[in-house]
Amino acid sequence: MEIGYFNGEFVPLEKPVIPIDERGHQFGDGIYEVIRVYKGNPFMLDEHIERLIRSGEAIKLPFTQTIDDFKLLIKQAIETSGLKECSVYLQITRGIAARGHLFPDVPVSITMTVREAKPISEDIRNKGVSTLLLEDERWANCYIKSLNLLPNILAKQKAHEAGCFEAILVRDGVVTEGSSSNVFYVKDGVVYTAPLTRHILPGITRIAVKKVLKTLELPLMEQQFHEEELLNADEVFITSTNSEVLPVVKINETVIGRGIPGDITSQIYHQFQELVSAL
Numbered sequence: 009m010e011i012g013y014f015n016g017e018f019v020p021l022e023k024p025v026i027p028i029d030e031r032g033h034q035f036g037d038g039i040y041e042v043i044r045v046y047k048g049n050p051f052m053l054d055e056h057i058e059r060l061i062r063s064g065e066a067i068k069l070p071f072t073q074t075i076d077d078f079k080l081l082i083k084q085a086i087e088t089s090g091l092k093e094c095s096v097y098l099q100i101t102r103g104i105a106a107r108g109h110l111f112p113d114v115p116v117s118i119t120m121t122v123r124e125a126k127p128i129s130e131d132i133r134n135k136g137v138s139t140l141l142l143e144d145e146r147w148a149n150c151y152i153k154s155l156n157l158l159p160n161i162l163a164k165q166k167a168h169e170a171g172c173f174e175a176i177l178v179r180d181g182v183v184t185e186g187s188s189s190n191v192f193y194v195k196d197g198v199v200y201t202a203p204l205t206r207h208i209l210p211g212i213t214r215i216a217v218k219k220v221l222k223t224l225e226l227p228l229m230e231q232q233f234h235e236e237e238l239l240n241a242d243e244v245f246i247t248s249t250n251s252e253v254l255p256v257v258k259i260n261e262t263v264i265g266r267g268i269p270g271d272i273t274s275q276i277y278h279q280f281q282e283l284v285s286a287l
Contacts, residue, residue, distance in 0.1 A: 013120035038101030136257030137173035144177035193241035213247040243270030
């Protein structure tokens, strides 16, 4: 069953648990992770927790839990739910205190949900998706997986209203990433993606794809690129925990390649599935 967790207690999802003075609610003062679970096994759990801790350190969250503590809690939540194909959402905020801008001297709050996974349909995956180029209006520290996602939400909604699956963000002419994904393209057999900077979230599926490319002996270039390069690519794909490896066949009004998922993208996706099957 789908379950929730709040500060030490597993609770039904419909039970209200967040106090009015919770700082995530008041300020977006917190961080989060989304972890995909296959066959009851969380995928790349160490990498997710390491990123969570880095984000916490970046905003000076005073939690004392270790990697092993978080791993135990997440695995306990999965076992309690009984779900095998699911997603775990883990959130940590600066805690519960009367509203004020300075950091309060209170314990952090930890909330979590375990819900059934909603994988991309095979029909969508086989056809590929359309995307929309938009100006990147997010803050300067996108490498932190913080709760401050309003610009991402607005971009995703604008893309949806235009009939697109995702928004691809551009900052000063340079492609950064999607509203909830990392962006890759293929040109002349070489795979390209943006290098990690403070403007890029270090995606966990991005790490997995780098492993896959080594296995497939496909070259990867991590370098800045402009929207013109993306529009002239042979293939484009996006990656995220929930989308995995998803081909892009149209950006704005430009058809990418032959307008169908490319051969290299398909190889990468199938090899990614091999990683998942090995869990």
